[in-house]
Amino acid sequence: VCGFGQGPAQRQKIASSVPAMAAAAAPFVSMPAVSVHEASWPAGFDKISPALAALTVAALALEERLIFDTELPESLEVADCAYGRCLKAVKAIRKGELVYKGECLLSDAKAYSFRVRSASGSVKTYDVDNLNSVWDAKSAGEVRQLYGWDGFMNHSCDPNIRCPETSRTADRLFYDVFALRDIEVGDELLCDYAVFDWECDGHAIEECLCGSPKCRGSMRGFKHLTFQQKLAALPHLEEDSLMHRWVASQVDAVSYLDLAALMPQGVDVAEYGEGWELVATRDFKAGELVFRNTSTAVTDPRTTIVMGMRGKYRVADFEEHGIKREGYVEFPSFDALMNHSCDPNTAQRYLSELDYEVRAARDIRAGDRITCD
Structure with missing residues (x-):
């Protein structure tokens, strides 16, 4: 989704904090997303040492964040790439294969944390802002789709996966991720950000460096694709709401x-x-x-x-x-x-x-x- 990964033109900002490391060290417990609001300040807070005060503020900030527990499939890994983090295949994936069943949160939270448990049992925690999310066109107000580890997936104008929505509840969206072509061990999983969002609000890639022969030069959302580019992107379209926006906009005769x-x-x-x-x-x-x-x-x-x-x-x-x-x-x-x-x-x-x-x-x-x- 727009600004998900740490691609050439949009580097992801991942916070590194003492509370995050502490949370990563905690035993992993499968639980729904939780949010603790209105944390209370400890007595004598203004009289403790500045260092301890800073640690307390950070800990309370983590408590107030939405926490999303996720599991990484055996076939994938979160890796470091030239432009930040990315998703790579550790097993060969064939064209048309279901890579994984995904889910994200539907929330108006401006920042959140997610914990990732790998197949080996190790757990990492990431604190992220809305660069790991996109507006949810089917919800009212400020609701966004908040993603976990697959928010590290980078953009390509020639993607190798598509992820159609399968169902949703009041606070979660579910989707299947399919391979559009063979993906070999070590290959990145790449999606087309433009098929998720009508117009990227601050997450646009003004100069796309995906390197594909099909590179469009930039990524600013489905609205800004040419007519022929929209038609070419149709097989990868993830949101039927984008189709309705396209028709209603009367930008093209469709x-x-x-x-x-x-x-x-x-x-x-x-x-x-x-x-x-x-x-x-x-x-x-x-x-x-x-x-x-x-x-x-x-x-x-x-x-x-x-x-x-x-x-x-x-x-x-x-x-x-x-x-x-x-x-x-x-x-x-x-x-x-x-x-x-x-x-x-x-x-x-x-x-x-x-x-x-x-x-x-x-x-x-x-x-x-x-x-x-």
Whole structure:
């Protein structure tokens, strides 16, 4: 997330304090994030030695911080890199593999501490500020996403991981981290900060030095990407709220289709390779209605339609997903993902120019691809 790691243009500030070391030496206890507010001052505080007074202030400051307990997966390590800390693989990770299941806190805390227990059982404590966090677009007020050890992950304009959100509670956000390509032992884990935040508030990287051939030169948030850069970043997009901000901003001529909201009962979208396809989620008898739908008449060839499904996005290609008509392109939305077959299991009948129904041409079993000619 913006300013997470200690990349070339944004070095992380990690406090080193006596209380932090003391906390690191304490036995690790799995516990929810806690915050102790309004610490009381000891009697005679103003009469003790300056050194002890400073230590007491530091200890009380630590007590008042939010504390987040985390565990580091066996496949990863927090390492020192040229520009500060980073995350590296200690085991080979294959493309598409689930690297780890992550979580972060949802809080308005301006600073916090997190403890990291490694696979060996050692524990380290880090005191961090909001450089390890990003605004939570789905929450009201000053709520931020506060990250633990994976806040040390550095930015790249050509990332090797993506981390779609899976669920959330009132105070936590959960996400899965997948490898976008093979990651070898010693490789850094890298994410694209621009797919987390619409506009980086003080955490921008004005001169990106990620070194990738795909480097965009800077990182200031999704808003500041060019239209083509936004389209290229879609497969890595982590926040559906960014998609809604993009559409609402009218910065580019783009429309968004939430396929999950449009999907009729008995039908779903499944992934195959790099593509999507329509599948049945229940049995259909021959002649049974599978679904009815109304197409959209697209008259402006500059129109861009982005389809989203469970945190993944792809741009509608009117050559592939549309039907050319006189004066417009007919775009059928979710069933644009229906695959072709010379022996299809459905038959389509138009009820009007843009309204139609699709019925089973033969029995269709749950899990079967839904095809048309």
